[in-house]
Amino acid sequence: xxxxxxxxxxxxxxxxxxxxxxxxxxxxxxxxxxxxxxxxxxxxxxxxxxxxxxxxxxxxxxxxxxxxxxxxxxxxxxxxxxxxxxxxxxxxxxxxxxxxxxxxxxxxxxxxxxxxxxxxxxxxxxxxxxxxxxxxxxxxxxxxxxxxxxxxxxxxxxxxxxxxxxxxxxxxxxxxxxxxxxxxxxxxxxxxxxxxxxxxxxxxxxxxxxxxxxxxxxxxxxxxxxxxxxxxxxxxxxxxxxxxxxxxxxxxxxxxxxxxxxxxxxxxxxxxxxxxxxxxxxxxxxxxxxxxxxxxxxxxxxxxxxxxxxxxxxxxxxxxxxxxxxxxxxxxxxxxxxxxxxxxxxxxxxxxxxxxxxxxxxxxxxxxxxxxxxxxxxxxxxxxxxxxxxxxxxxxxxxxxxxxxxxxxxxxxxxxxxxxxxxxxxxxxxxxxxxxxxxxxxxxxxxxxxxxxxxxxxxxxxxxxxxxxxxxxxxxxxxxxxxxxxxxxxxxxxxx
RNA sequence: GCCGCUAUGGUGUAAGUGGUUAACACGCCGCCCUCUCAAGGCGGAGAGUACGGGUUCGAGUCCCGUUAGCGGUACCA
Numbered sequence: 001x002x003x004x005x006x007x008x009x010x011x012x013x014x015x016x017x018x019x020x021x022x023x024x025x026x027x028x029x030x031x032x033x034x035x036x037x038x039x040x041x042x043x044x045x046x047x048x049x050x051x052x053x054x055x056x057x058x059x060x061x062x063x064x065x066x067x068x069x070x071x072x073x074x075x076x077x078x079x080x081x082x083x084x085x086x087x088x089x090x091x092x093x094x095x096x097x098x099x100x101x102x103x104x105x106x107x108x109x110x111x112x113x114x115x116x117x118x119x120x121x122x123x124x125x126x127x128x129x130x131x132x133x134x135x136x137x138x139x140x141x142x143x144x145x146x147x148x149x150x151x152x153x154x155x156x157x158x159x160x161x162x163x164x165x166x167x168x169x170x171x172x173x174x175x176x177x178x179x180x181x182x183x184x185x186x187x188x189x190x191x192x193x194x195x196x197x198x199x200x201x202x203x204x205x206x207x208x209x210x211x212x213x214x215x216x217x218x219x220x221x222x223x224x225x226x227x228x229x230x231x232x233x234x235x236x237x238x239x240x241x242x243x244x245x246x247x248x249x250x251x252x253x254x255x256x257x258x259x260x261x262x263x264x265x266x267x268x269x270x271x272x273x274x275x276x277x278x279x280x281x282x283x284x285x286x287x288x289x290x291x292x293x294x295x296x297x298x299x300x301x302x303x304x305x306x307x308x309x310x311x312x313x314x315x316x317x318x319x320x321x322x323x324x325x326x327x328x329x330x331x332x333x334x335x336x337x338x339x340x341x342x343x344x345x346x347x348x349x350x351x352x353x354x355x356x357x358x359x360x361x362x363x364x365x366x367x368x369x370x371x372x373x374x375x376x377x378x379x380x381x382x383x384x385x386x387x388x389x390x391x392x393x394x395x396x397x398x399x400x401x402x403x404x405x406x407x408x409x410x411x412x413x414x415x416x417x418x419x420x421x422x423x424x425x426x427x428x429x430x431x432x433x434x435x436x437x438x439x440x441x442x443x444x445x446x447x448x449x450x451x452x453x454x455x456x457x458x459x460x461x462x463x464x465x466x467x468x469x470x471x472x473x474x475x476x477x478x479x480x481x482x483x484x485x486x487x488x489x490x491x492x493x494x495x496x
Numbered sequence: 497g498c499c500g501c502u503a504u505g506g507u508g509u510a511a512g513u514g515g516u517u518a519a520c521a522c523g524c525c526g527c528c529c530u531c532u533c534a535a536g537g538c539g540g541a542g543a544g545u546a547c548g549g550g551u552u553c554g555a556g557u558c559c560c561g562u563u564a565g566c567g568g569u570a571c572c573a
Contacts, residue, residue: 012573047573104571112570117497120569148571166501175499175569183571190573214500214568237502237566244565274508277521281509285520304509307566311507311522318534324508324522334535377535387534406532453531465533 005037006204009063009070010077010194012044013055015249017062018256019310020209020239023275027236028207029068030276030298040201041073046081046193062258067268067291072201077193080200084188087196087226088149088181092134096225097181099137099147100129104184127178149182151221159217164234165303166210171217179218191215195222203231207300210235210307234300237279238307247310255312255321265348265380266325267341270332274325279308288331330379338372345371345384352385354392370475373467390461391475398462403491406458409451413492416459418445419452420485429478431470438469459488 009025011017017025032039043059045051060074091097129137130152141147154173162168181192188196198206206216213235223230241247247256254260261271273289281304282289282297289297311322319326333341346367349355359367374388390396422437423429438456442449453469460472460481473481 014573044573050573100571102571112572116569120497150571169500171500177569180571185571187571189571194573209567210501211567212573235501240566242507246566277508279508283510285510287509287521306502306504308509309507319523322507322522327522330534377533379534383534402532448531450531457532463532465535467532467535469531 003204005032005035006040006202007032007037007207008040008042008073008198008201008203009068010042010044010197010208011059012047012050013052013059014047014050015055016058017258018247018249019258019275019278020247020256021059022062022066022258023239023278024207024209024236025063025068026066026272026275027280027298027303029070030295031205031207031300032071033295034298037204038071039069040075040203041070042075042077042197042201043073044077044190044193046077046188046190048078058259062262065262065268066258066272075197075201077197080193080197081188083200084193084196085182085186088188088192091151091181091225092137092149094225095134095152097149097151098130098132098178099141100127100150100178100180100184101137101140101145101147102127102129104146104148124177130178146184148180148184150178150180151218151225153178153218153221159220161216161220161230161233163213163216164205164232164300165237166213166235166305169213169216171214176218176221191218191222195219195226198231199223199226199228205232205234207234207236210238234303237304239278239310240307242309242311242313244307244309252312252314255314256310261321261325264320265382265384266329267332267336267344267381269336270329271325273332274322274328277324277328278310279304288328326379333378333381334375338368341375342368342371344381348381348385349392352382352389354385354389356392366475373471373475377465377467387463387466390463394480396462398458398488398491399464402458402462402464405464406454407488407492409455410492411445411447412451412455413489415441415445415447415452416455416485416489416492419456420482423473423478423485424482426478429474431474434473435470455488456485459491460484 007028009021009028011021011025029039031037041063043056045056056074063070088097092099127150129147130150137147153176157173159171159173159176160169179191180189182188216233216235220230239247241252249256258271262268269291272291273294276289276294276298277287280298280302282293283302286293311324313319313321346355346359349359356363370391371384374384374391378384378387385392419438419441422441423434426433426437438452439449442452457466457469457472458464460476466472476484
């Protein structure tokens, strides 16, 4: 008996890949990799109306970006419906399920909740078809009468299973209705399909969101009815929105979509790292964990039971998503191997329209140095094309606050061009020479070096903050430095 | 309505089988560095563990109740 771990991620393509789904996929993937098992991707597209090819592509893209490679699949649940129907029919033949000839009620998606409550209040009566003799049912079906197939849930007793995260679970059979396996139009329903597919795919561990916890009892019933061993279940705490409210695709939209993180400058490994920390901890103080470390340390026993708040803030421009996600990303940007970061920054500059072919040819060394200089204070790849713009383009804005603070001294109107001249006539354009020239010049002019330094930073980059001035100068080079210094003299504000 | 799950600073998490002043990270605030900070270094505030009972010499940890949030309760997935 081999006990190879086989797990699956089974999204339904009714929406894009959101953080909750991504986290479920990640935990399955980590579990599979950790145990040298198999990770299967199965698209649950049985809800034809709501599923779409575009969403399938979106999910595939998202997983690819996250680096969650699957070993088998993608399989499409819709291609297995015959098997689902056959399984249900077998259960009927064995007396474990029955045909229900009650006419289908028209349900409006919007009123289901109320309907559930109404029906519960009214009290449930026993389904009269539950005990209909098999031959009679078969004959009626043969005659073309429409019927749904329902599982016979025991009337007395308790269902139990041991969840690897939530522990022992119990539910009275009396609380479980005879669930519909096959609709009267022949369409197999979720609980049946998952179980049949999980059986045929040999799934050993079902790792999924906690929203499936209570319904797991129904699935256990199905495994038992089919006479096959029940897999292990591990339910993951849900990810919720700030204020502990539920995450809704409709209300929260893009902030919860994985592609948003790709498009707004996240490093895949960093996002994976952040996601792993949502509802799980390695049990140590270490929070920055590489993919390899995550695989090594991952264990379902470290999964938390309480739902985790994904602390995004859509109204804040700079801190638009969870601050910790941004921090983790910044950590990756500043410490990842430079040769891995450079291509990512290239991609971002291309998207921002700031890319020049020389950066990957004659100026590749310069480009790498520039990225290395800037990375220390950036949190996303987008910052390279945003805050980093003055380093890659001559067209950039001067931050009014920076101009006001650093270019307000009227003496700068003369000093900036003066400094520009000094630097243009330097023999060697090195850090030491430039610094000596600037300090010498400020001494001659009787002003503090700081005045010139801060003014120069703003003159050169338009910004209030940034790397050390001499690093900026060296990266920009003599030509750009000289012209920008001179040009900025015009910005020196005339005090009123 | 009924059933279930959960509850540690603003957020994410620690605190083996109950045992000293509840720890770490993010964020926030301050100081330092000094040429700036959105970088780096240092420090600080912030929870007495949802609330109320109980068990115990001792409870964040066990039990009961309440509350809140979430999930389920569909011929949705």
